[in-house]
Amino acid sequence: MILFRRFVNSLPWGKALILWVLVIFYFSSRPGSPYPADTSLGYFLERKGAHVFEYAVLAMILMAFLRRFFQREPLYGVALLTFFLAGLYGVTDEIHQYFVPFRGAKMSDVGFDIIGVVLGIGLVYTVRGLFLRRKKKQ
Numbered sequence: 001m002i003l004f005r006r007f008v009n010s011l012p013w014g015k016a017l018i019l020w021v022l023v024i025f026y027f028s029s030r031p032g033s034p035y036p037a038d039t040s041l042g043y044f045l046e047r048k049g050a051h052v053f054e055y056a057v058l059a060m061i062l063m064a065f066l067r068r069f070f071q072r073e074p075l076y077g078v079a080l081l082t083f084f085l086a087g088l089y090g091v092t093d094e095i096h097q098y099f100v101p102f103r104g105a106k107m108s109d110v111g112f113d114i115i116g117v118v119l120g121i122g123l124v125y126t127v128r129g130l131f132l133r134r135k136k137k138q
Helices: 002-029 041-069 075-098 107-137
Strands: none
Touching: 002 041, 002 075, 041 075, 041 107, 075 107
């Protein structure tokens, strides 16, 4: 019964998590261009910034979901599980891209994904700290 209640409490975040994973999968499934890639700085920042943003959001949603599901676990434990699962999804996403026409699997992209995961987890810690500090003052 307790497990079912935890699942129901985490359900809205679970829906958001599934939706966001599908968004990432959709963008990863789009075929690349058969023409040589643009090597400008703007193109690089756009592509790699998208990786960082996608995985920062993924980490925040995943952490919220896991926090509701594992309520008695310390936050750092949830953060480590989030890091592992989101990083693993980044690896599987790159493997998936290997099979998409004119795309490829790059370990550097996994690195940008992990940077996004760390930033997302850091943002959760920062916002939580500010919230707790503000709550303490009241």
